[in-house]
Amino acid sequence: MPETPPPSLFPLRVRELVFRANGRCLIDHISMVLEEGPRTLILGPNGAGKSLLLRLLHGLVQPTSGELRWGECAPAPPARDRQAMVFQRPILLRRSAVANLRHALRHRGLRGAPLRCRAAGWLERAELSEYTHHPARQLSVGEQQRLALARALSCLPDILFLDEPTANLDPISTLKIERLILQAHAEGTAIIMVTHDLGQARRLGEQILFLHRGRLEEQGPGKLFFKKPASARAHEFLAGGLIL
Numbered sequence: 001m002p003e004t005p006p007p008s009l010f011p012l013r014v015r016e017l018v019f020r021a022n023g024r025c026l027i028d029h030i031s032m033v034l035e036e037g038p039r040t041l042i043l044g045p046n047g048a049g050k051s052l053l054l055r056l057l058h059g060l061v062q063p064t065s066g067e068l069r070w071g072e073c074a075p076a077p078p079a080r081d082r083q084a085m086v087f088q089r090p091i092l093l094r095r096s097a098v099a100n101l102r103h104a105l106r107h108r109g110l111r112g113a114p115l116r117c118r119a120a121g122w123l124e125r126a127e128l129s130e131y132t133h134h135p136a137r138q139l140s141v142g143e144q145q146r147l148a149l150a151r152a153l154s155c156l157p158d159i160l161f162l163d164e165p166t167a168n169l170d171p172i173s174t175l176k177i178e179r180l181i182l183q184a185h186a187e188g189t190a191i192i193m194v195t196h197d198l199g200q201a202r203r204l205g206e207q208i209l210f211l212h213r214g215r216l217e218e219q220g221p222g223k224l225f226f227k228k229p230a231s232a233r234a235h236e237f238l239a240g241g242l243i244l
């Protein structure tokens with residue numbers, strides 16, 4: 001009998017999400033609905049709460065109040081183990097490139113030939129086959145980031161969160177990362193990503209969330225956002241102005 005697929009994690013309904021710390025409201029009553037299809041890019045100035053929102057969505061940080069609801073089912077499907085996250089600075093084990101992938105796959109229950117095959121396949125997709133047995137931490141920053149991304153994608157997550165995955169990378173490394181993201185999305189992985197690179201946001205952002213001081217100022221299709229943002233702050237932000 002074919003296995004029934006697990007219930008979808010979408011739509012994601014966020015209701016009145018608040019995160020307070022040290023007397024400050026860092027995530028300020030965010031409500032939104034995210035559908036599965038569009039690649040979602042989160043934009044906003046430094047300190048707007050982008051990374052914090054990503055961590056709240058991924059369940060790394062617990063909200064002070066408010067609700068996150070994945071999918072239509074009650075009780076909600078287990079979300080965390082169907083998600084993966086890639087950070088700005090890759091966090092790799094002090095082992096070879098392939099051992100980093102194998103470790104993640106073992107954690108997901110894979111063993112033997114399927115595990116070895118999947119690890120090798122993802123190293124190849126990330127153009128890292130020649131570094132299979134190299135110590136991961138000796139790879140260049142761009143290669144390390146591709147390895148971190150390949151490790152996340154090798155677990156076939158339903159959702160991939162990325163927090164500025166190409167900050168500090170050159171244009172070629174950036175495009176290689178973007179290509180992997182686009183392929184993963186085409187293969188059914190939902191993408192929710194933070195970037196400061198507006199060119200990248202234009203290339204990848206089918207939906208934009210614009211944050212300012214912990215508030216969701218604007219949510220809308222990428223094309224519309226870049227052509228005619230609804231809020232004055234987003235307009236300033238796109239024009240490169242200082243927004244307070």
Ligand SMILES: Nc1ncnc2c1ncn2[C@@H]1O[C@H](COP(=O)(O)OP(=O)(O)OP(=O)(O)O)[C@@H](O)[C@H]1O
Pocket residue numbers: 021026044045046047048049050051052053061
């Ligand atoms: N776990 C936490 N506890 C307390 N304060 C936090 C926590 N995480 C983030 N903050 C604070 O929340 C604010 C928003 O931080 P966040 O890292 O989300 O900003 P950001 O929009 O990602 O900025 P940047 O573009 O610089 O990465 C900052 O003032 C930060 O110091």
Ligand SMILES: [Mg+2]
Pocket residue numbers: 050051052163
């Ligand atoms: Mg951040």
